[in-house]
Amino acid sequence: MDNEPGAAVLSIFEQLIDRIKQMSPKNSGGKPINTRVYSQLTLGMPISPDDYARPWTPIGGSSLAQQFAGGRPGTLPGAAPGGGTEPDVPSPTLPVLRSLEAAWKTALLGRTMLQVVKDDDYREYPTGRHLDFAYESLIMGMRAPPATELSDELKARIKAAERVLYKFDEEGNRIGKTEVHANYLRNVIAAEDARTTLDMARAAANRNPEKLEAFPFTSIPLINAVNRAQEAILAEGGDRVEAAFDTLNAIGVPVQAHMIAKAKREFEAWNLGLTGVPSKIPYSFILPTNWCDPDQPEGFSRLQVTQRDYQSFTNFNQTSGSQFSWHQRAERNSGGGAVSFGFMAFGGRHSSSESSAGWQSTSNAQFRNSFSQSAKGLTIDLEYGLCTIMRPWLISDLFYMRKWTMAEMEKGDISDGTIDGQVNDPHKLLPMIPQQFLVVRNVRISAEEWGADGNQLEERYGSAQGSTMSDQSEFGAAGGVCLGFINFGGTASHAQSSASGQGSQFESRSGSGFFGTTFKNNTLTIKGAQIVAFLSDIVPVSPPE
Known part of the structure; x- marks a missing residue:
């Protein structure tokens, strides 16, 4: 087999995507309902627990025990006998500010809006669009049918x-x-x-x-x-x-009028001031709550591919459309210099973005492949999970109502209810809603024989890396490792600098703790989590008349 790393990647892609797509809604005959769109990122979005962990919630985002000694206001941690406070003691409000920031970033994730595609590509609108803006415009323009004349x-x-x-x-x-x-x-x-x-x-x-x-x-x-x-x-x-x-x-009253009025009240109730500026953003949260913490296994499944698996996969599926599709994707990405076909790419930088608009910017993600892909007898082991975006402000029941209209819009201007009719159409107001995203984390890659690639792994991620090799240490912090579209390590230096100023109430971890990579005992271990795809549902025909 000329390229075992490439075959291993194709095999794990196939199994991972098959598992996810099998979770799509099915009709009574067991066939998938063709209303779900899978959008895979070309480069995964690295997730730092420091950005999303322990978000504020309306029912209580922080514990007083974390803020005050004994859990009582007025008893600052480290208070001096005379009532003063040591100058180096962090503010007791820091955990609350951190939780508010995490809630704000989660809300930004919840307003992601994507284009309808058929080729599984992740595609944003050219100038960027936001789900909450489209939904608010929709509920403000909905019209209920006139009430029947009473006797x-x-x-x-x-x-x-x-x-x-x-x-x-x-x-x-x-x-x-x-x-x-x-x-x-x-x-x-x-x-x-x-x-x-x-x-x-x-x-x-x-x-x-x-x-x-x-x-x-x-x-x-x-x-x-x-x-x-x-x-x-x-x-x-x-x-x-x-x-x-x-x-x-x-x-x-007409049921449409009641539902529209209720939807407006719910949107306003969940439109909160999380930003610190005079602007509101709808509150969203993610399930499971530990989705961003790679040390918490609850809710995640394990997937492993061995040499026997990918050899069998290659022999059996060498002419299959799915393998050809993934192979074409890998070649296209590799040729463009963004993703290595296989899993070794170093020297990459990927800027952290607080909105989805920057995730796929090629100017922010550049890698160069420096591996021969000659490893033999590979085993790839990872965790994956489908995480659900919960938006209490979005009442999707509205789209199943009958006999409502929209100001200045014709039937189907919001959504025509199909995938084929809305592919790459920028004019539909709200064609689909992202409901879930796929997170991959804690990747372990071992090989019976690494060949020349083992020397490079040891040099960058083994025991040789350290203060005595400052250039390689810096290289490793800014660089990354690609498992096909799964890009780990791209924001290590950013995460490390952020953690240094985040206070004692949250466990401070360096970038190497979550986005870094270690190579020990012939095993490449890549900690951390990444969003690698979104799953969206097509909105029913709206307006229906």
């Missing part, structure tokens, strides 16, 4: 119910609540307070044996208070108020 009987029922609840001026406009309505609200609040008092007393008794033994007697006044509050609701006309509400709620 005279229903109109009379509505008018009678409104007279129970509201006061009106001479022109028929509401100007306040009726007395019976206001009394009803006060009595309902009093009943809720009485019930809360009873529940709290019961909970306290359950924690104290003496109180629990006496509770059948001490609870009597609390139970009576609940009953009196309920009686007051009925005694002051509460039944009339509830009947009036039932009448108004039973009339109903």
Whole structure:
């Protein structure tokens, strides 16, 4: 076999992509539904836990125990006896700022918007587009169908119910609540307070044996208070108020109007100030939560390819379309100087970007191949996982409604519901939504015989690398290793400089800890995680009319 590294890469590509595509939705007959688009990055996006780990969440992003000694405000870590603080003690707000920054970067990831493709390529819009901007424009332009004209009987029922609840001026406009309505609200609040008092007393008794033994007697006044509050609701006309509400709620509004209004409220509720500037961004999060930490195995699977696997793969699939496709991709990328066919490329630099616009910039990713690809008897071992982008601000139920229209748009201007009809079409407002991305991490490559390549690996990533060889140390930090499209090590120097200023509350790790590479006992170990592909779902025909 002339190029065993290349054959190993093709084999692991084939198995990895097959596993991912098998997870696509299927119909009742078991065939994939042709509404999912796979977009593979030419160069993987290196992920640093320092950028995404422990993001802030609305239900509590940081623990007081991390910020203050004893978990109490006012007790700064390392506080001096006189109440002062040592000048070198980090600010107790640093973990909160870090978690907010991680939430902001995750939100940026959640607004990724890609073009529809059929060749599995990762393709952004030429000038860049953002999912949240397109979605907000959509919900603001949606129109519900007009409500059906009500009968005279229903109109009379509505008018009678409104007279129970509201006061009106001479022109028929509401100007306040009726007395019976206001009394009803006060009595309902009093009943809720009485019930809360009873529940709290019961909970306290359950924690104290003496109180629990006496509770059948001490609870009597609390139970009576609940009953009196309920009686007051009925005694002051509460039944009339509830009947009036039932009448108004039973009339109903067009379901489209309700869903559009709810979608607008949800978008505004999750549009948060994470940026530190007077600008909001919709909040998103990623599942599993440990997706960016290569030391946490939960939620990830293992894939291994040995010499027997890739020899069998090559012999069996040498004329298959999938192998030919991957081979063509590898040759094209290698010829362009961006990715090595095989896995050895050094001298690369890939700038870290806080938006997807910079991930594929060829000016930011340059490698040169310096390996003979002569290794024999390879084993490639890696972890992979499909991570899901959760966007609580995006209500996809809207796209399954019927009989809604869009201001200044025709049927299908948002999406025509197909892949073929939208390939490379920049005019559709929201043709597809990225739902998941593929993360590959913790790659280990061993060989029975490395040949001349083993000397280069030892020189760059073995024990010889260190302070005594400053040029090679710098080379290794800025360089990288490519496993086909999986590019590791491209931002090692950036990650290392970032970690140096990130404080003691988070474990500080150098770039070599996550993006670096080690070569020991004939095994090339590449720690770290990378996003290597996105999986997107085609939006149904929108607007439908």
